[in-house]
Amino acid sequence: MSGFLSMGGYASSVWPAVALTFGIIAWNIVAARRSFAAARAEARRRIAAGDPS
Amino acid sequence: MDWTWFHRFGSPPHLYGLAGRLVPWFAWPAALAIAAGLYGGLVLAPPDYQQGDGFRIIYVHAPSAWLSLMAYTWMAVAAAIGLVWRMKVAHAMAASCAPIGAWFTVAALCTGMLWGKPMWGTYWVWDPRLTAELVLLFLYLGYLGLRSAIEDPQRADRASAVLAVVGVVNVPIVRYSVEWWNSIHQAPSVMKFGKPTISWPMLTPLLIMFVGFTLLFLALVLVRVRGEILRRERQARWVSEVIAA
Numbered sequence A: 001m002s003g004f005l006s007m008g009g010y011a012s013s014v015w016p017a018v019a020l021t022f023g024i025i026a027w028n029i030v031a032a033r034r035s036f037a038a039a040r041a042e043a044r045r046r047i048a049a050g051d052p053s
Numbered sequence B: 001m002d003w004t005w006f007h008r009f010g011s012p013p014h015l016y017g018l019a020g021r022l023v024p025w026f027a028w029p030a031a032l033a034i035a036a037g038l039y040g041g042l043v044l045a046p047p048d049y050q051q052g053d054g055f056r057i058i059y060v061h062a063p064s065a066w067l068s069l070m071a072y073t074w075m076a077v078a079a080a081i082g083l084v085w086r087m088k089v090a091h092a093m094a095a096s097c098a099p100i101g102a103w104f105t106v107a108a109l110c111t112g113m114l115w116g117k118p119m120w121g122t123y124w125v126w127d128p129r130l131t132a133e134l135v136l137l138f139l140y141l142g143y144l145g146l147r148s149a150i151e152d153p154q155r156a157d158r159a160s161a162v163l164a165v166v167g168v169v170n171v172p173i174v175r176y177s178v179e180w181w182n183s184i185h186q187a188p189s190v191m192k193f194g195k196p197t198i199s200w201p202m203l204t205p206l207l208i209m210f211v212g213f214t215l216l217f218l219a220l221v222l223v224r225v226r227g228e229i230l231r232r233e234r235q236a237r238w239v240s241e242v243i244a245a
Helices: A002-009 A011-048 B004-009 B012-044 B053-085 B088-120 B128-149 B153-167 B170-180 B200-232 B237-244
Strands: none
Touching (some): A002 A011, A011 B012, B004 B012, B012 B088, B012 B200, B053 B128, B053 B170, B088 B128, B128 B170
16 A cells, blocks of 8 residues: 555656646536536526516 | 538538537546546656656646647647638637637746756756747747737638737747757657657657647636637627527
8 A cells, every 4th residue: 555655756746736636527527517607597587586687 | 622611611600509409528538538648647657767755847838838839730720710711610610719729828938947957957057949049939929918918700710810920930930949949958759750669658648648739728718718609709699599498
């Protein structure tokens, strides 16, 4: 296990690269859902206000 | 030729519903493939004979770079369709690609820097491949900046579409930079004609990662395109029906 974590001496390159990529994946999932939710919330607000523009 | 499929695809309510139904079909296989690819790449694949375990960065670096180019190509094609046929959903699609592509360009650049440090002795060199990928990031940022600078959505769609189409010339430059110029970056070992120059136990997890990132991109773009369609269709009656439901 410690051999796996040390990545043959390249731990300081491999793990930050993996962490960064997965951080960006996670952020993209959150951001995409937020963007859709914001558009839906805005449409709902307009409809509730009776404003078709 | 029967073009009804094209018109149906161009219908905002149709694409809105279709995208919503398709998301889980891309998202869950993407999660599976990325998990399997990562396990294969970090655990099962043998260490490289020159780079040891350091080469394993390829399993996040190459798929990110692939996604960054794929997203740009999609964006440019969608933008061109939007310009030529004045299709609202095509512009919505193009606008959905940009933020995803920009983020994965950042991922490709940063993971590349982390790989460059131990192998080349430096985080960054003004090498053709690296420079062209950086230009890709600037194209994405320019596209997003242009969109947010123009208030009228239709004008923003058209102006940014022109930028997206012109900038697509950079995609083959990124792709072929390592062959056209003398580059410090290694030549392609998978995305090329002929047999891959990488052994199967190393290649299989990488291919699974490519599939996973492609599916991830499709899932993300489908979620985003629904929001972009709603923003462009605020006056349409179907929106109030869908939202009320």
